[in-house]
Amino acid sequence: MQLDLIVENARLITGDPARPSASRLGVWRGVVVGVDEELDGLTARERLDARGRTVLAGFNDAHAHSVWFGQSRLDVDLEGARTAEEVHRRVRARAAELDPGAWVTCTGFDPGHLTGPQPDRDSLDAAASGRPVLIRHNTGHAVTVSGAVLLLAGVGEQVLQQPEGGRIITDAAGRPTGLLEETAMSLVTRLLQPESHEHIGACLARASQEYAAEGITSVTDAGVAGGWIGHSPLEFGAYQRARDAGLLRTRFQTMVTLDALRPVDGHPDDGTHLTLDAGVRTGVGDEWLQIGPAKVFTDGSMLGQTAAMTEDYCGHGHGRGYLQQDAGEMRRACLGAAAAGWALALHAIGDAALDFALDVIAEARGRFGRPVMPHRVEHGGVVRDDQVARMAELEVVMATQPNFISAFGGSVRERIGPERAALSYPAGRLLRAGLVLPGSSDRPVAGGRPLEVIQDFVLRRTENGEQYGPDAERLTVAEALHAYTVGSAEATGWGGRKGRLAAGQLADFTVLSEDPRAVPSDQIAAIDVVATAVGGEFVHGGL
Incomplete structure (x- = not known):
């Protein structure tokens, strides 16, 4: 058997607990076939010397907005x-x-x-x-x-x-x-709006080019085709056209906004489903382009004091924020989508919005069972301990963004006060409760280079250099790397298929100039991305 590629003389961080490190990586037809002695006796069409550099699974940003980012x-x-x-x-x-x-x-x-x-x-x-x-x-x-x-x-x-x-x-x-x-x-x-296929494709191409240069191989875009975040009712088609035209260097999963779904009648035995025409729902697609959960905006932002809280903001005259829609109508729509087979991803920044989101997910799980990929809650601006326990019970994924802390954590703390800031944008608490923790940026809301976000997971310092929240929320570098690879794969329904450099997983990897675990924590963001490969093909740099 001749492989397509063997990378040698590497410092592999495999993400595989059975074999956490290795020095050789074999690739065939876009998939990892093995490491080290698993490659003995095999030849390859191409052998590359990593020259002792660090190689790990490609970064996976589980919550971004690529068209908006490219447009920016x-x-x-x-x-x-x-x-x-x-x-x-x-x-x-x-x-x-x-x-x-x-x-x-x-x-x-x-x-x-x-x-x-x-x-x-x-x-x-x-x-x-x-x-x-x-x-x-x-x-x-x-x-x-x-x-x-x-x-x-x-x-x-x-x-x-x-x-x-x-x-x-x-x-x-x-x-x-x-x-x-x-x-x-x-x-x-x-x-x-609507924006053209050509414009959306150009924005995706620009975003994907930057992602590749940063070591990102997979992205989940959190809201397409509707709402204030979408760019066209035909937006997923624009992704397909961009993929067909060879413009994308990154694998994409898209969340279709809840308001883009509509009631579709089927056989009387099946009833009416809130979904896309033809019954298209979460999970459609392949490893390059896939439809993910339905995106639901329950509330707003803490900077704008529009996130729905259980207590008033601190002296800014905005009360407790608000839900973006009548709670009963939003619940019925969410359950209608869940009945049609959609996983749910509910934007919930305030703790009152999170209470609502968890109530909806609990009802959806009870009535319709476990979805094809996890139900999610996005952001977690304020998360009480009882809510962490409930998320663990419901097997909910929370995608939280530590880069918000370095971008505007001080401004957030002014609005919510120190007690709620201690409950804000959790990470350590989620891991200790047994939750899946993905890496994500919400780019372009804040900077999204994975090595910068990993550094933010570890340091949790505000834009003024002040510590944000308790030390127990800080991650180790290894935990942060796991979040941006294995955690994101599991959060997006791809656990066991990507996120690790192990036999059978997609050969998506990034090559770094240094091991993030071996440099001072405040220098992680300065590490260079030497190369990025998707399916074993280099989309940035090379060896």
Whole structure:
């Protein structure tokens, strides 16, 4: 038998508890066939010398937004802007390059780190000389727009009715300021959508290229085809076209938003299912492109104080936040999807939203059994100990993002106080309770390079360098690596097929200049990604 590839002289971190380390890796037809002596007597079409570098399974980001991320590379970047005038300067510069009437779209805006007044409808009108301006907040749960955009969206000088699950922010006189929260964003985003297959494909290609350079081989995109997060009702088709055109260097799983599903009648014995036409549901696809859970937005963000909490926020006048939809309607829709065979992935940042999410999952499990891949809860901004125990009982996966801590943990702590911050974005508690813990970034809400997120799992330091929460929530480097490989595979229904460098698993691996376990914890992010391979084929760098 001749293999396609043998990598030699490597420091393999296999992720396999039966054989945690090795020095040789064999690949045939995109799959690992063995390591070390399991390869004795076998030849290979190609042999490569890793020169003592560290090789481990490819990183798997279990919660990202790739089209949005790719799109952000084309928008005006507001990251690092600390004053409204700096925002206006960048908007003004882009507007000068555009034709009259063309939109100025911006990303990476963090209003919590601005000094002085916020940009508003009038200041943006002036900066862009009347062109429409759309600023996406880094949380993804709010936008700030110019007066020209409000006019196009049909938002008048007075707000007569607020949308369910969102808010049009007004000033003391009742005039809209240009800030739109949660579901109110759809008033504007619908003006720019649906986006074309070509545009979505270009965004995916850009994102996938960056993923490969960072050692990422698999990504789950948390929301396509509907809601405020989707880009087109035909979005999954755009992924297929991008895959067919050879634009993707990464394996993708997509979560279809709950509102993209519709009632579909079948035989009287089968009833009516809330699903996609033809009964398409969670699990359809292959190792390159697959439909994952149905994505459900139960609440908002802590930075915007729209996440649903059981206690008030700290002195910011937002009460306890809110659910994005009537709880009864949301429950019925979730159970309708679960009845049709969908796994559920419920965005729940506040602890009140998490209570709701776990109630829904418990009912779905009780009525319809275990789904084809785990039910999930996304983010976990505040998670009480009783909720951790309940997630373990229900076999729920929680995808939490430690990079939120380094990006804006200090701002979050100001809003929720130190006691709730100690319960915020858990990691160590989840592992001790026996939960599957994946690695994920929610990119582009915050930076998503896996080595940076792994460092955040280990350090848990805020943007000001302060410790966030108790030490017991910090992971070891080995635990963080496990989360970003094995944990993510198990969370996305691919446990036993990827995440480890062991016989029978997909030959997805990354080559690092150094072993993350052997460098100081604050230098993990500085390690270079030398190469990335998917199915044994290099998609970045090489040996």
